Amino acid sequence: MSIFRRFAKKKNEAPSAPEATNSRRQFMTHLGAAAGASLLLGRSATAAFGDGSAPLDKPATAWPASFDALATRPQFAPRETPKEGEKIHKFRIEVTIGEHEIVPGVKAHMFLFNNMYPGPEIRVPENEWVQIDLVNSSPENHTIHWHGMILANEMDGVPMGTQWPVFKDQTFRYLFRAQPAGTHFYHCHVMTTLHQMAGLVGSLIVEAKDDIVKKTFPYEREYTMLLSEIDTAWAREQLNEMVGMGMTMDAMNKDPKLMKEMNGRMMGWFKDKKSLLDAIKGGYTPPYLSSMTGANRVITPNFFMINGKSYPMTDELFIKYGENIRVRLIGGGMMPHYIHLHGHDFWHVCQDGSPLAAPVRLNTIPIFPGATSDIIIQGTNPGNWHFHDHSDLSTTNNGIHPGGMMTMLMYEDAEKYGVTFKDTIMIDS
Known part of the structure; x- marks a missing residue:
């Protein structure tokens, strides 16, 4: 028995492969003027299914990769203000x-x-x-x-x-x-x-x-997957404590007599390092010392989420044969995650918002805290395919597998190509 949603299974007789059409195009990327060369990624890439107008022997849109040492400078001065009439x-x-x-x-x-x-x-x-x-x-x-x-x-x-x-x-x-x-x-x-x-x-x-990504890989649908995790017990304890302190401080603003409720964990604000050191010499106890915090508070996430939901409540991604979809992956938590797609390779096209010098072919991509990666998935293999974090802890719900950062890439036209097994929900292995 599968330990997560069942994978797609074809009929007993092997169906014919999806019909090749002239919509599959080869992908050429140029390393740019700085390198003075170009790189052919190969006919198997079929980088952009496009509109069907490009024959197989024609490259897709070239991907620029020239290096510009000043490229990180903002196009507009950050301290500008809007001019009259600007939207x-x-x-x-x-x-x-x-x-x-x-x-x-x-x-x-x-x-x-x-x-x-x-x-x-x-x-x-x-x-x-x-x-x-x-x-x-x-x-x-x-x-x-x-x-x-x-x-x-x-x-x-x-x-x-x-x-x-x-x-x-x-x-x-x-x-x-x-x-x-x-x-x-x-x-x-x-x-x-x-x-x-x-x-x-x-x-x-x-x-x-x-958008060079859309020019090279024409697509109509895209998905955003914000990855995060939570230690429900730690968050509840901290939230209760912080809200309680906030309410006390709000009351103290209205009635100074309540200043006796102030404690060293409420507001560790000092105008500079010297003020902090002087306060400590004068007897102030920093809130990070064990005398203030008590036992060591280890953060141990127990639920891992895609857009705020854990499997089986995560949303599926949908695709059709011959379609490109763009997936925006965001490291919105405190842990790295390693997102893996079954049955396909994909193209890593952007990192932290910027197009890469050349797309990279992967089936697993690390998403680190604070980082974003854009990938293009091409509809080349009809079925229902597992799409998940390959760090196994992150595919659990409170320690029970399967759960967490798991979803499916689902072909809306899978049956047309002989895939008849229906996706099944499983919440305990």
């Missing part, structure tokens, strides 16, 4: 506390962006202005860091580094140009481990004006 894409993101269901029977209280986990996907055209109002309706303080964006220092969302935290019932307005293009994400930068684990993370897609 501004406006969003409102509110932080609340609510319940989120990871799998049936497992709910956790979390911080939520707009009552969602992950937060709403923000999509904006490259180089256009983005305005986001962060509204804090929770008792804890928050910011938003725009991970991967090149923007003015004041907009970077680092508490005490670029801005004051946004406290309860306060609003902070972020304004920046969407640069550079590609797959990025956003997250709270206050107590980052807890606040990301407890829900405050979302995808930020900056759509390129001239």
Whole structure:
């Protein structure tokens, strides 16, 4: 018996292979002027199924790979402000506390962006202005860091580094140009481990004006997979403690007599290192010492999620024979994950939003915390195929396999090619 969803099985008689059509095209990539050479990836690549107009002996769109030592400089000065008439894409993101269901029977209280986990996907055209109002309706303080964006220092969302935290019932307005293009994400930068684990993370897609990926691999459908994990016991303990402290501090603001409730873990803020060292000499106990923390708090994630859900509640990816799909993978948690696709190789085309010098053919790709990778999957092998983290711990739910970061790549036209076995749900091996 399979220990996860059953794989596709063909009829007893071997069906004929999917009909070859002139929509399969060869993929050529140029290493660019700096290298003065080109690389043919081979006829088996069939890089872009395209519209059927290219014969087999013609290469697909060339992939530029020239090296530019100044390419990381922003196209627009980060400290610019909008000029009259320039379009501004406006969003409102509110932080609340609510319940989120990871799998049936497992709910956790979390911080939520707009009552969602992950937060709403923000999509904006490259180089256009983005305005986001962060509204804090929770008792804890928050910011938003725009991970991967090149923007003015004041907009970077680092508490005490670029801005004051946004406290309860306060609003902070972020304004920046969407640069550079590609797959990025956003997250709270206050107590980052807890606040990301407890829900405050979302995808930020900056759509390129001239997208070499889409030109080379024409596609209509794309998917975003935000990868994260949670230690439900640790997050619950920390959330309760932080919310309790926040409520106490809020009350102290209204009644100074309650200052006696203040303790050293509430607000370890000092204007500089010397002030911290002077306070310690004067008897201050830092909150990281065991006398304050008690027993060592080891974070041990027990649920592993794709877009806030663990298997079997993860969403499937759908494809048809001859179709390309783009998958945007985001490392939105604190652990590396190793995403593997059965029955196919895929093309790794972008890293941290930027097109690679040349696409790389893989079947397993590491996604590290804070990193993003874009891949192209080509519909070459009809069936229902397992798509999962190959780090086995991450394919469990509270230690029970199967679960966690598992989903399926499912061909909508699989039966046409003789695949008749139906996908089956299994939650215990």
